[in-house]
Amino acid sequence: MTVKEVADIIGASILTKQADTEKQVKEGYTCDLLSWVMAHGREGMAWTTVQTHMNVIAVASLHDMSCVIIPEGIRMEDDVVEKADEEGICVLSSSLTAFDICGRLAAAGIGAC
């Protein structure tokens, strides 16, 4: 499944402008502890988190994740979105809760690591 298809399933808008939305999503993950995600993140993940600061992009990028999903319409600062574009990480914004996002993605066939 591509990032674009993931966005459609969870009714998300894609905040990044240049990052490739045709990138494949291999699995899903949700966690707000960045240290934990550093230990458990994997390539091709779609990662849902309420954290929106710069280091989220660093963690996603170091793991070569496909996208970061921000739930509940939480705002991400423009400079963080710009950084995500630079690093080629798509950022999706959804009005759903993290719980709902994961439920819908799991129902659509995205597995966990």
Place this chain on the structure above:
Amino acid sequence: MSILKEEFPVAAMDFVTAGEASAQIKRMLKKLGVDPGVIRRLAIACYEAEINLVIHSDGGKLMLELNPDNVTLISEDVGPGIPDIDLAMSEGYSTASDDVRMMGFGAGMGLANMARNADHFNIESIVGEGTKIEMVFDIK
């Protein structure tokens, strides 16, 4: 003889540029054609070390050395040091402040994650002076 030697300074409490050194190291090694699996492990360990420098030290540096058989990464800082290394190495133990925890750091996973990703891991610390971590990543 090493193929490449680089030093990256890391400032204390600078969360805006935290991760830049790790990203730069990752890009450099990619360009040089180092095995992606090795780069991945090194990038994770490097980021953990970088974040530790930002959170816990008074400033430090990351030193990268690429050799034909391995990549060595050294993190060296000036700072409070670690009184009990065994305790600091145990997962879940952290001395990070509440502010830092609010950002999602300070889960007490850093040192253990470094040790897990490196092929050789060594840590030395002197209380009141600083900490030095040496990690070696073998290139198969």
